[in-house]
Amino acid sequence: MSLFLLYLLLLKGTITAFAGLASLPVIQEALVFQHHVLTDKQLNEAVVITRSTPGPVGLYIVSVGYFVAGVPGAIAGWLAMITPALLIIPLVHFAGRKIEHPRVKAVLQSVVIASAGLLLAAAIPLARDALTDPITIAIAAVSLVVLLTTKLDTLWLILASAVVSLSAASLGLIARI
Amino acid sequence: MADSTDSNAPPSLGGIGWVFTRYANFTLGGGSATTAVLHHELLEKRHWLNDDRFTLCYALGRLTPGTNLLAVCTGIGWLLHGMSGAVVALLAASIPCTIMVTVLTALFSHWQENAFAQAAIHGAVAAAVAITVKTCWTIAKPHFKGQARLRVLLIGAAAFLLHVVVAIPAIQVLLLAAVIGTFLPLAANS
Numbered sequence: 001m002s003l004f005l006l007y008l009l010l011l012k013g014t015i016t017a018f019a020g021l022a023s024l025p026v027i028q029e030a031l032v033f034q035h036h037v038l039t040d041k042q043l044n045e046a047v048v049i050t051r052s053t054p055g056p057v058g059l060y061i062v063s064v065g066y067f068v069a070g071v072p073g074a075i076a077g078w079l080a081m082i083t084p085a086l087l088i089i090p091l092v093h094f095a096g097r098k099i100e101h102p103r104v105k106a107v108l109q110s111v112v113i114a115s116a117g118l119l120l121a122a123a124i125p126l127a128r129d130a131l132t133d134p135i136t137i138a139i140a141a142v143s144l145v146v147l148l149t150t151k152l153d154t155l156w157l158i159l160a161s162a163v164v165s166l167s168a169a170s171l172g173l174i175a176r177i
Numbered sequence: 178m179a180d181s182t183d184s185n186a187p188p189s190l191g192g193i194g195w196v197f198t199r200y201a202n203f204t205l206g207g208g209s210a211t212t213a214v215l216h217h218e219l220l221e222k223r224h225w226l227n228d229d230r231f232t233l234c235y236a237l238g239r240l241t242p243g244t245n246l247l248a249v250c251t252g253i254g255w256l257l258h259g260m261s262g263a264v265v266a267l268l269a270a271s272i273p274c275t276i277m278v279t280v281l282t283a284l285f286s287h288w289q290e291n292a293f294a295q296a297a298i299h300g301a302v303a304a305a306v307a308i309t310v311k312t313c314w315t316i317a318k319p320h321f322k323g324q325a326r327l328r329v330l331l332i333g334a335a336a337f338l339l340h341v342v343v344a345i346p347a348i349q350v351l352l353l354a355a356v357i358g359t360f361l362p363l364a365a366n367s
Binding site for chain 1: 337
């Protein structure tokens with residue numbers, strides 16, 4: 001896959017999303033299902049990596065780019081991540097507060113809510129790939145409850161999950177190593 | 178050209194670059210926490226812009242596609258120093274964290290060969306599934322209030338089903354949602 005095509009495919013995801021992970025379904029569709037240059041496992045790992053660093057969630061695109069094409073791919077991911085941000089300049093310059101128009105807000109609201117539904121759909125293959133034994137299913141279930149009920153930073157959750165899984169494997173509870 | 182700042186002379190490009198490098202890349206807690214830290218740094222500490230302008234950038238950032246935080250930083254950079262300020266803010270807010278993620282991804286690929294690391298990664302990836310599912314709620318939650326609750330449930334469920342059951346591509350579902358949004362009656366609380 002050429003870097004320019006990779007950039008365009010990633011951009012298609014970022015330019016139609018209004019929150020970090022909301023671009024995931026479009027990216028998954030293009031790179032995992034259509035072009036087969038990425039796996040659901042790598043997509044999951046990209047989320048892990050990004051949530052282990054302090055930067056914005058949208059950075060997972062950089063990880064995705066790296067998995068597809070190494071450092072040049074990561075640069076394509078970075079470009080796809082920053083390109084839409086430039087659109088705020090005409091918005092600030094020309095639109096100002098007019099953008100608060102109820103109709104504009106209604107359109108954006110619909111798109112944002114639809115992206116939440118799509119993200120839930122995208123989580124299905126990710127879960128199928130990652131939740132392969134009782135331990136990982138338990139980790140995901142407990143993590144979800146913790147995320148919904150506390151304000152714990154995801155970094156600690158990822159570290160705790162890694163420790164639990166490592167301990168379980170060391171104790172022979174899961175036959176992976 | 179962007180308007181001048183509120184009181185003092187416009188900050189230098191180096192100053193803008195430093196503030197966004199330091200606070201947009203190294204604040205744990207995601208976009209909201211970073212926005213709060215930037216608010217403190219730019220308004221209360223440095224008095225580079227007033228609350229109205231910050232709020233404008235924040236609101237428009239949420240309406241700009243892609244990563245909201247980067248759009249907010251770009252918008253603030255534009256207000257502070259025109260186009261060069263916008264570009265410096267965007268680069269400063271995105272390059273250090275991109276390098277961090279690239280290095281971590283490279284290490285990740287390397288660690289895959291280690292059995293213990295693999296076990297740890299397996300657990301971390303399970304947590305990532307929970308993070309992705311929870312993000313659905315994070316995205317929908319601000320809209321889930323008053324009379325709009327039914328709308329959130331209907332549009333969210335319709336998008337999910339159209340994609341999973343009818344196999345309509347994600348991008349077409351989003352476009353369809355935009356079209357529906359233009360015809361929906363305006364919610365009383367929007």
